[in-house]
Amino acid sequence: MVPYESYVSLAEKLAQRAPGNFAKKATFFTTGVEAVESVVKIARAATGRPAVIAFGGGFHGRTPMSMALTGKVAPYKGGFGPFTSDVYHAPYLNSLHRVTTADALKAVETLFKADVDPKRVVAIIFEPVEGESGFCAAPTDIVYGLRQICDRLGILLIADEVQTGFARTGKRFAMEHHGIAPNLLTVAKSLAGGMPLPGVVGRAEMMDAAAPGGAGRDVCGKPTGCRGGARGARRNRP
Numbered sequence: 211m212v213p214y215e216s217y218v219s220l221a222e223k224l225a226q227r228a229p230g231n232f233a234k235k236a237t238f239f240t241t242g243v244e245a246v247e248s249v250v251k252i253a254r255a256a257t258g259r260p261a262v263i264a265f266g267g268g269f270h271g272r273t274p275m276s277m278a279l280t281g282k283v284a285p286y287k288g289g290f291g292p293f294t295s296d297v298y299h300a301p302y303l304n305s306l307h308r309v310t311t312a313d314a315l316k317a318v319e320t321l322f323k324a325d326v327d328p329k330r331v332v333a334i335i336f337e338p339v340e341g342e343s344g345f346c347a348a349p350t351d352i353v354y355g356l357r358q359i360c361d362r363l364g365i366l367l368i369a370d371e372v373q374t375g376f377a378r379t380g381k382r383f384a385m386e387h388h389g390i391a392p393n394l395l396t397v398a399k400s401l402a403g404g405m406p407l408p409g410v411v412g413r414a415e416m417m418d419a420a421a422p423g424g425a426g427r428d429v430c431g432k433p434t435g436c437r438g439g440a441r442g443a444r445r446n447r448p
């Protein structure tokens with residue numbers, strides 16, 4: 211892919227405006243699920259660790275890795291296995307199912323005892339608002355708890371904001387409700403106002419970890435999408 215001005219300037223804007231008071235970079239893809247697949251690749255390249263923790267009820271897409279991350283069998287996983295391995299699920303905080311914040315955080319810690327050595331875990335990926343389990347928003351104490359677990363164990367926190375990004379929850383990013391920065395964040399749906407423009411934004415050194423060409427695409431970040439995203443960025447200027 212040859213970078214062009216609209217791609218680069220939108221990537222710079224996204225990097226400036228994504229949560230986190232540190233240097234960030236952004237890159238664009240073709241579909242939301244490709245942003246999800248790529249964010250896991252980027253995280254693995256940055257840490258050398260393989261395993262991922264995701265949440266019950268979460269939706270991350272319809273490819274082998276993203277189906278593995280998705281925490282909902284019908285209609286997304288039934289009949290489509292086998293899935294990518296080394297993915298472990300904890301229950302999402304969901305008052306409908308009487309899972310408290312303490313339960314949800316304890317369940318993550320239990321995975322480290324029963325299923326996977328935390329030293330092998332690259333990332334905890336979650337949706338700040340799970341759309342497929344009845345629009346459940348994670349309260350700040352669970353997001354804070356996940357951030358603490360990640361910081362303690364050298365695990366990356368990934369917010370999948372494909373659905374929640376760009377003012378769909380009232381702020382540009384749903385993570386802004388919590389004042390907590392993920393290491394990496396996926397975006398898509400509303401970024402370019404209807405034009406397909408998924409992307410990943412995150413810590414600059416992590417975004418640079420994959421070898422050139424390793425986490426990109428030939429056809430990605432289409433100019434029409436980048437122009438749509440630039441219009442949105444102007445409209446949403448704080």
Ligand SMILES: Cc1ncc(COP(=O)(O)O)c(C=O)c1O
Pocket residue numbers: 241242243244246269270271272337341370371372373398
């Ligand atoms: C949170 C989340 N992640 C990933 C995806 C996958 O995006 P796409 O359908 O564009 O591949 C979706 C799509 O609905 C989503 O809501």
